Amino acid sequence: MKHNLSSTILTSVLIFLTCSATITNAKDVGVESLSIEVREILTKEMLAIDSAMKEIVSANSSGDTEKVALIARQIKESFILKQGLTKHQKHELHSKLSSDFISQDKAFHYMAGMLEHAATNNKPELIGFYFLKLFEACSSCHQAYAKHRFTKFSNQSKVNEHTH
Numbered sequence: 001m002k003h004n005l006s007s008t009i010l011t012s013v014l015i016f017l018t019c020s021a022t023i024t025n026a027k028d029v030g031v032e033s034l035s036i037e038v039r040e041i042l043t044k045e046m047l048a049i050d051s052a053m054k055e056i057v058s059a060n061s062s063g064d065t066e067k068v069a070l071i072a073r074q075i076k077e078s079f080i081l082k083q084g085l086t087k088h089q090k091h092e093l094h095s096k097l098s099s100d101f102i103s104q105d106k107a108f109h110y111m112a113g114m115l116e117h118a119a120t121n122n123k124p125e126l127i128g129f130y131f132l133k134l135f136e137a138c139s140s141c142h143q144a145y146a147k148h149r150f151t152k153f154s155n156q157s158k159v160n161e162h163t164h
Helices: 002-027 036-061 065-077 087-096 099-120 124-145 152-159
Strands: none
Touching: 036 065, 036 087, 036 124, 065 099, 065 124, 099 124, 124 152
């Protein structure tokens, strides 16, 4: 009985330590765990994209597809992993950001390229389609990875839950 009690206590301590390590490691992963320098680069990119999205609305509403194409190209090329990051900063991004985050970011910039293509070819219906895809990608990523910054998404997830 004494042996079983010792085993139970040892097992409980090991489980506790494993869970504590997992929780501690979880805090060290994600956007909030990035260095100040990398977070500043990411924030700069997000602010530039926010401004560009607004400019696209204005350019598109006036029929300026050349400007839409130019802005879309700038968004496409702002892809953070293609910027002049150091080897260490690239490693930091890949080690601290989930593969889903990286995939969503790549898909966003791909859609920007598709928007550029649609605007270059004067396809208004496709311009609207790809702009919407960019808009949805922003919201989806912010809801998944930036609720700390966009707190309204925390409330929306409760409202948008499917129930019967």
